[in-house]
Amino acid sequence: MSEFAHLMRLAARLAVRGHGHVEPNPMVGCVVLDRDGAFAGWGYHRRIGGAHAEVEALKRAGMKARGGTVIVTLEPCTHHGRTPPCVEALRTAGVARVIFGERDPHPQAQGGQAWLRGAGIACEQLSLPETRDLNAPFVKRVTTALPWVIAKWAQTVDGRIATRSHDSQWISGDRSRAMVHRERGRVDAVLTGIGTVMRDDPLLTCRSGRPRRNAIRVIVDPELTLPLDRKVVRTAKEHRTVVTTLPKAFGEKSEHRRALGDLGVGCMKQHSDFKGLLEALRREFEASTVLVEAGGGLTGALLQEGLIDEAWVFVGPRLLADEQAMGPARGRVTERIAQGIPLRLLSVRRRGPDALLHYRFGG
Numbered sequence: 001m002s003e004f005a006h007l008m009r010l011a012a013r014l015a016v017r018g019h020g021h022v023e024p025n026p027m028v029g030c031v032v033l034d035r036d037g038a039f040a041g042w043g044y045h046r047r048i049g050g051a052h053a054e055v056e057a058l059k060r061a062g063m064k065a066r067g068g069t070v071i072v073t074l075e076p077c078t079h080h081g082r083t084p085p086c087v088e089a090l091r092t093a094g095v096a097r098v099i100f101g102e103r104d105p106h107p108q109a110q111g112g113q114a115w116l117r118g119a120g121i122a123c124e125q126l127s128l129p130e131t132r133d134l135n136a137p138f139v140k141r142v143t144t145a146l147p148w149v150i151a152k153w154a155q156t157v158d159g160r161i162a163t164r165s166h167d168s169q170w171i172s173g174d175r176s177r178a179m180v181h182r183e184r185g186r187v188d189a190v191l192t193g194i195g196t197v198m199r200d201d202p203l204l205t206c207r208s209g210r211p212r213r214n215a216i217r218v219i220v221d222p223e224l225t226l227p228l229d230r231k232v233v234r235t236a237k238e239h240r241t242v243v244t245t246l247p248k249a250f251g252e253k254s255e256h257r258r259a260l261g262d263l264g265v266g267c268m269k270q271h272s273d274f275k276g277l278l279e280a281l282r283r284e285f286e287a288s289t290v291l292v293e294a295g296g297g298l299t300g301a302l303l304q305e306g307l308i309d310e311a312w313v314f315v316g317p318r319l320l321a322d323e324q325a326m327g328p329a330r331g332r333v334t335e336r337i338a339q340g341i342p343l344r345l346l347s348v349r350r351r352g353p354d355a356l357l358h359y360r361f362g363g
């Protein structure tokens, strides 16, 4: 089985190409070998409602798939959804063996392994860290009412996201910022706090590449102080924008709420916790992925509730050496290093002069 690990990793890399197009579906990649073990085809799930990875890869492989082996990152599905079941496509193509990465947690689609074995096709699981990481957002969406949450921040080498006077522009370089702009076009919601809107006046829109989806901008503003001259307000008629505020301010500041409404900004009552807000974003705006671009206040509060799944940390080549400069998250008291929140490093990449550290929380 381990001889297939590099092909499973290749399938996982192919799957990521669907990011932003397929959610809330899973990202899935697939490789087909012919009966002699030679490379015959590849595919990935490109967009929601489109062909599944197996079907695309089998199409590319054509007759070479007969008697061959299929390596796919997720257990082939058994249900008639927007497309026919993949298990039937595999049987029709005459493949001899299927190796899949992760079990399908979806109640309607699972059971592919048993189905294939019942049809006389050898079927085994080859779970790798890469396939587990790839599937984690899908597993979370299927097993909870929450979206997948990515926190992004730019920091100096000594871990500061702004100076003591709140200057933060720019810590990271053009290439890092272009990547963030692109990512905004691949998520369903961009979440920030009023502190960031007041200090940085960001647009929070996708301005690099063609957006794959239109993210709603969500601003946490407990006292409803969002001024009408902010960029997020002035562009709210073109880019959906919502502010969440405490019930008290919601009631007392109805005039300001109306003025924001006239400019296109929706207003939601703040939930008792951020889990409630994230559930509401999933339920009311079908948000399957949320990008958090906030300061230490909001990021810290989300961390406290254990709601962040992934962090993208852009480290710019600068040192402030000022203990009053701002950190990326606050609100915890830790006496010992062992009390810190553990993260797992997924990758380190260079983006021009910056380093991009990609982390996962939990597991």
Ligand SMILES: NC(=O)c1ccc[n+]([C@@H]2O[C@H](COP(=O)([O-])OP(=O)(O)OC[C@H]3O[C@@H](n4cnc5c(N)ncnc54)[C@H](OP(=O)(O)O)[C@@H]3O)[C@@H](O)[C@H]2O)c1
Pocket: 152, 153, 154, 155, 160, 161, 162, 165, 166, 167, 168, 171, 192, 193, 194, 195, 196, 197, 199, 200, 220, 221, 222, 293, 294, 295, 296, 297, 298, 299, 301, 326
């Ligand atoms: N380098 C970067 O990547 C980056 C990115 C974004 C922002 N920044 C910097 O971060 C700074 C702003 O940070 P910030 O912390 O002031 O603002 P923030 O995180 O953008 O917003 C904080 C907001 O969240 C609210 N909040 C925090 N905990 C809460 C809780 N438990 N329940 C309800 N609401 C809660 C706060 O309410 P309360 O006022 O009631 O506490 C406040 O309204 C700026 O200097 C900006 O330049 C840097």
